[in-house]
Amino acid sequence: MTSTHGTPLLEARNIVKTFGSLRANDDVTLTIMPGEIHAFLGENGAGKSTLVKMIYGALQPTSGQFFWKGRQVTPASPSVARHLGIGMVFQHFSLFDSLTVAENIALAMPGPYDLPALSGRIAKVSASYGLPISPTALVGDLSVGERQRIEIIRCLLQEPQLLIMDEPTSVLTPQEADQLFVVLKRLASEGCSVLYISHRLEEVKALCDTATILRHGKVVAEVDPRRETAASLARLMVGGDIHAIKARASAVGLGKPRLELRHLSLPADGAFAVPLIDINLTVNAGEIVAIAGVAGNGQGEFFDAVSGERTVAPDMLCLDGVGLGGRSITFRRKSGAAFVPEERLGHGAVPSMTLSQNMYLSRHAVDPALVSSGVLNPEGARAAAERIIKGFDVRKGKPDPEARALSGGNLQKYVVGREMELQPKLLVINQPTWGVDAGAAASIRQALIDLAQGGSAVLVISQDLDEIFEIADRIAVISRGQLSEPRPASEMTREEIGLLMAGAHERAQGGSPGETSHAA
């Protein structure tokens, strides 16, 4: 406990929340003092979001009480919580692309609807906290960092006494994250408490006064993070040592080129898409190349072009020297490539189909055990799914569950296992461990390293710098559809990558022929 004097701002006492047979929160008690930055740590699925949603009134507890400044309250809805003085910045922003910044903020404000007056207040708050934003800009045209600013300003305008931040830095460049910390510290010094949800331990150590650690819905510890090490915090979160990744000799320049991208360009496709501009990249056999970047800088488009969801000119993309740019996904898979998209439920797997049925999704043309002369072989699919479930430790409730019944981490292990099992020559994987708990993430990363060691080329698109430094041999950074020159991971620092993420490598406007002007 950092402070024992005074009335706590918020107290959660013995909160229980059950979803069917699952106890998402089991007797959780949490105390937040005025003006403190309180970290809320835990793996995915530990129950952090559940508790926070109850504080914010989006969910109701099964039992237990909340006390706000010593008075018992039950936030029945987000508007009640906002009225009390609780603001929340969601991990997934609740913004509206086709509305302006001011309109987005007006939607969360009580009282009369007066856009000009509101715009004035937005300008004032954004100036005083160093969060530059134009009230008349369309949200769809803004970067992720700018969108987060809208969420923060939206909360600040209501002069909250408690600000809840749900994994705020997962979408920011290191520099943007530093700016955010300055704002949060300033808020705390003005007496506003911050409940900071994260699983980035270094960040928590640098920023927070107190940390409450949650595991499987139960509070396992309340500590002063500045007196802990990242390793000790991780142990508390996971309840054991995280299986360390086996280090290996760097494979730079060892194998022959497998995937070659030459002047890969792709026009923007509709709504708020990003064009790809003259991307050159070679991935050799036996190495892992990682593409870093802040979300929404063309990663999705890049994955679509490489996987064949959108085709390009034949010689823009070569696998083992054969131009495949104009070929379909199936043809690319037949040529020995495999792909894991970012969104596992709905893109990587059909939610309402069983795991064995989902085997067909990517293997119908390449695995003779699943299909013979156009006829499905359910036995083969079941056997293959069984192998993956065993090999990748996919935990499930019943023998052959529907894909949607699996937790995010387990489904990701299944999808990755499905793609890796046939030992592809090339594996392209977008956000391999996004929203996956630490244990599953470690095993997925290990599998990627093992695959590369077996002679495959592995291309990883990730926003997680820790992950990239853990597994990548070479790193390139994508920013507004342009890719930086890939360089060995051992030669790069976080700061350099941060600068590249912010667009340091982008060619000057109009400098190269393929350049498309970018909407500001």
Next chain:
Amino acid sequence: MDIVLTLLTIIMTAATPLLLAALGEMVTERSGVLNLGVEGMMVMGAVAGFGGAYVTGNPWLGILTSILAGMLMSLLFGFLTLTLLANQVATGLALTLLGLGLSALIGESFVGQPGIKLPTLSGIDPLVPFSLVMVAAVSWFMFRTKMGLVIRAVGNSHTSAHALGYNVIGVRYLSVLFGGAMSGIAGGYLSLVYTPQWVENMTSGRGWIALALVVFASWLPFRILAGAYLFGTISILSFVLQAQGLGIPSQFLSSLPYLGTILALVVISGNKALTRRNTPASLGQPFVPDR
């Protein structure tokens, strides 16, 4: 001068039902609900309007019953798609089929009966100025009031609206009901003003044109107004051409307004940025609140 006035009156008469129905559907779609049953709601509004006036002898009560009929139809649509989460496209198509069949059944005894025309106010059909006022009113409501902003927000991202604590399903019900009421009036206009009688399937595809108008007008009220009046103008043009006896097949001439309006609107909807900005992103997607 008289000819101009007559022409203008005919144009307005042709444009008004489209304008009314399209305005209602615009609000429905802005909230993220695609109701393809405009034709069905309109035709039910027409038969109910005729029936209401026929039974009570009061055409104003006819307008009221046409509104109620349209709202009832849209309530059915809302219940199926918003509460029971049925597919919106299939439900909308079914609503049109239901409306066409049911109106024919209800209206069987009305066929050939003399209708009652809605009285004019100093020579003008009151629904014409009403429709024009509604363009301004709907535009003001959608873009200048908080409630309009909420409807647009719900149509843009229902998950975000839900996260902010808005009642997505409630907002959508109201928008669907407004769409039903406007389609109902549009139907009532046909059977109480345009041709004061009941003929089976008397909407003859106007509901579909209203739907197309909404999309090609980029969900903007004043563009809907322009599209509806363009349709009216080309209708007159094709009558005139037909009267000239140029030997052009009459079927082609009567399809001209439909072709011309769609072509013109396709051209003006070429402004991609504007279209993008005004297209409801969650159009047609069912909303299921999480736990």
